[in-house]
Amino acid sequence: MNTNRLLSLSLLLATAACGSIPTQQFTFDAVDTNEQPRPCMLVVNDDWPAAAEKGQYVNVAGDDTLTLTIPFPSAEVEVTMAPVIVENGKVTRVPKSRKEARDYSGFVDEPRRLMLGDPKLQWFILARKSGSS
Amino acid sequence: MRRNHLSILLPLLALCACNSTSFVRVVSVNPPDASVYINGVRVGAGDSRPQKFDFGNNKRVYVQATHPDYQPELEWFDLEKMEHMVDTDTNVKLTLRAR
Numbered sequence: 001m002n003t004n005r006l007l008s009l010s011l012l013l014a015t016a017a018c019g020s021i022p023t024q025q026f027t028f029d030a031v032d033t034n035e036q037p038r039p040c041m042l043v044v045n046d047d048w049p050a051a052a053e054k055g056q057y058v059n060v061a062g063d064d065t066l067t068l069t070i071p072f073p074s075a076e077v078e079v080t081m082a083p084v085i086v087e088n089g090k091v092t093r094v095p096k097s098r099k100e101a102r103d104y105s106g107f108v109d110e111p112r113r114l115m116l117g118d119p120k121l122q123w124f125i126l127a128r129k130s131g132s133s
Numbered sequence: 134m135r136r137n138h139l140s141i142l143l144p145l146l147a148l149c150a151c152n153s154t155s156f157v158r159v160v161s162v163n164p165p166d167a168s169v170y171i172n173g174v175r176v177g178a179g180d181s182r183p184q185k186f187d188f189g190n191n192k193r194v195y196v197q198a199t200h201p202d203y204q205p206e207l208e209w210f211d212l213e214k215m216e217h218m219v220d221t222d223t224n225v226k227l228t229l230r231a232r
Contacts, residue, residue: 034201035168035175117192123173125197125205130232 021071024116028066030058030081030124037063038107038126041095043080044070051082052094060086076113081124083107102129154188156215159224160196167200167229184225188212196225203229 030040037059043051058066058081070077082101085092095101098109107126114122162169165180172194176184186194192211199205206227210218218224 029173031199033199033203033205035199115193119172119191119193119195121173123170123197125170125199125207127204127232 021073022116023069023071024118025067025069025120026114026118026122027120028058028068028079028081028122028124030083030126032107033125033127035125038124039084039086039091040124040126041082041084041091041101042066042068043082044068045078046080048096057084057091060084060091061089070114072116076115078111078113079122080109080111081126082109083126154212156186156188156219157183158186158215158218160184161224161226162198163226163228164200164203167198167203167227169227170197170199171195173197181224186210186215188215196227198227198229200229203231205229 028042030038032038039059040057041051042056042058044056056066056068058064070079080098082095082098083105084095084101085105093100093104095104098111101107101109106129108129110124110126112122112124159181160169160171160176160183161181162179166178168178169176169182169184171184171186172191176182184196188194188211194210194215195207196210197205197207206229208225208227210225
């Protein structure tokens, strides 16, 4: 009886392990081309509402980073570092698309395809939009 | 006895050397005063310098270069690409485009 229970439990655990989606923890940061901290929102898999809701920001409250555990249901996951404008420690307008982020902030967003096993620190360098001073 | 030890140790050392996942390549940037980052860590500014590419903990390594007057550049390297670069004695070259 005990042996049967143990076998069932082992099988259950093995099934759960095989079926689970792998994850990896990353630390995100962003600077501009002068290597100064750039306030940004990190968007995973183009889910802009979730990024805003979960407060996935870097350099908004100060010079900080964002640590996030990302699930990998497929080989690659796309993240986008979207620039935002901050006044008095608050984001003035939460972007809903790459175009909006770009148009409003004057900086160019950066999409990046991450894979399992990529370096933990993901460092983004955002350029100004051409024509922006 | 000593010979026995050597016969075990030598193949072990050879195996470690073959499994090395760390490579050194010269990284050059244009303009030469652009800053260079490897895996998000600033490794300096300046023209051609040898840099270490370590695949021990990561499957890929990324190199970035930035300069205030240029568009930043990023390039990814996986183990296969790095081994090919070593085989063909190719170095890493990042050329930034002016804004």
